[in-house]
Amino acid sequence: MSRALNSLSARILVASLLLVLIFIGSSGLYLERSHRLSIEAAEEERLQLQVLTLLAQADYERSLSMPLEMLEPRLNQASSGLYARVTGAGGQVLWQSRSALTVAAPWSGAPLAPGERRFARQDDLYRLDYQVIWETEDGTEVPLRFTVLESATAVDADLSTYRRHLLFWLGGSTLLLGLSLPVILFWALGPLRNLAGDIAAIERSEAEQLEGFYPVEVQPLTANLNRLLRGEQQRRERARNTLADLAHSLKTPLAVISSADPGRNDFPALVREQAARMQDIVDYQLQRGIGGGQTLLQTVDITTVVERLRHSLLKVYAQQQPVMEVCVEGHPAFRGDERDLLEMLGNLVDNACKYGAGRVRIEVRQTPQALEIAVEDNGPGIAPELRTAVRQRGTRADSQVPGQGIGLAVASDIATSYGGHLQIEDSPGLGGARLGLYFPT
Structure with a gap:
């Protein structure tokens, strides 16, 4: 694993894939949650509408009276998935729909203040409680609690369908991005491969400098490499010139020695003089070679x-x-x-x-x-x-x-x-x- 991550392409690919997975995953969770909140808000509005419809049909004198046939057909059908009940101050049941007669629904709930409503989900049912104070003709105030429950099956089915579609599209997008990333990386890292090829050409003596067109991010590197190459070329050229100059400068004292007559008395002094001259030349050329001032x-x-x-x-x-x-x-x-x-x-x-x-x-x-x-x-x-x-x-x-x-x-x-x-x-x-x-x- 460590050897694989030693590759720049592998590092970018792994990091990009992780980033894509995190981004797509978080986006999916956010979209799923947003959709769920949206349909639950719509569910709350529907149940609120049902409560208002019940209030419009209710009448209270000495007791609560409701019509035999409710405007909402599902309230008249057993186990239809929509249930309603009205309870009094002590929690006694004053009325319930025919649809709720055969269903053991969780009707009990925490107390509410007058005018307060509460929306929640209990198991596989959505529930809306609404507390009102009914004032009769003689001025008596009667507390009434309207409770409406609806099956969450339709909402769950909608959420399940949405999740499948979301998984399909986001999964397809992830797969497409995963397949595209190597291609993008291959294209984006092309200048680095070209740089490696140019350096290899310099090593093979096919080029002297990096002369390709490189991205802005790579130009400082290529500029420094070119300066380094020019400096190395100048050092090699200076070394060659120094050797050539040294050989050229030594010709004169060597010619003086070779042209002199060894039989003359002053020949040893001449040799010493020219040897000293050659030593001076060597020292001088070495100083020039290292850039002496x-x-x-x-x-x-x-x-x-x-x-x-x-x-x-x-x-x-x-x-x-x-x-x-x-x-x-x-x-x-x-x-x-x-x-x-x-x-x-x-x-x-x-x-x-x-x-x-x-x-x-x-x-x-x-x-x-x-x-x-x-x-x-x-x-x-x-x-x-x-x-x-x-x-x-x-x-x-x-x-x-x-x-x-x-x-x-x-x-x-x-x-x-x-x-x-x-x-x-x-x-x-x-x-x-x-x-x-x-x-x-």
Whole structure:
């Protein structure tokens, strides 16, 4: 039983059936009682009419006189079901109908005040007593009690017929409701089944979010589930991006180590330097992966970072022997994390060395409005129709050169996080691409 009630449909069905049974049952009792009270009120009126008819036919001088033939035919027939009697002050019988001569009826009753009447049922008879004071011509007041009894057979038969009809219609209504409830429940709980199917589709990787049309009552649940799914997707995407960024960032120090001559005296120091650099990269990417905050109040000397980066990349691309110019106006500073700056510049300069034809130029200029860092090369450049696409992860302008296509996406994401942006143009001086980072000051 407890396992069956663990179903939402079973709970609603059982509760609804119980409610229907209680409502139909109580309605049936109320209707039956109302009908019984109605026909008993009609019975009381009929007996009252019979008493008034008796009063109209009665006459009292020294004794009560009644006509031999009563206006009501049943009072003249033995055991007709309608009986009448008139009694005096001491309860002595002054008159009774011929119909009552052969019937042992319960005539005795409690005293009544003058003008008072009482209606009640005794066994299978309805009874009406009416107490009057009869004033004779000489002014004598004579107490008279008129009693009329009628068989309850007709009333009981009417009630029995009514109960049968009531049971038939209410029972049929209950059966119809009982058969309709499963259909109604199946229709009403359809959105929940659709929701379960949509969730199963997400589990099978056939969908990413709940996109169906759901009732108002279910929408808070589906909205929370979608937020949860989006958060999970963002966490997975951030984890993938972090791994890709980590692999991309480790390429430069690994390239420096692999391109160095192990026979040189400074090789161990170089390895230690690049190992420390790789540890910094790992720590930095992990911090970015868990949503680490930016150090906005820190001021980074751009010239120092550019020179360090230039020194490392000249070792990586020692065979190509690129010419790398650095043009810094004044003493520009970057307000943020040094590792972010190194990540952005490293990707731009590495791309310039990789895709250029041997010449790279780094320009840094700071104005009261913005900090501008531009990297130019003398390569084939980036076609205008590709400049938006190369900012997306995995998109590359030249598939012939080894790479993962995430460098510019990483630089653009970091620049955006500082309120800046990455702009791709043609280099006016070298003829290749010009990639500029712009940060408001």
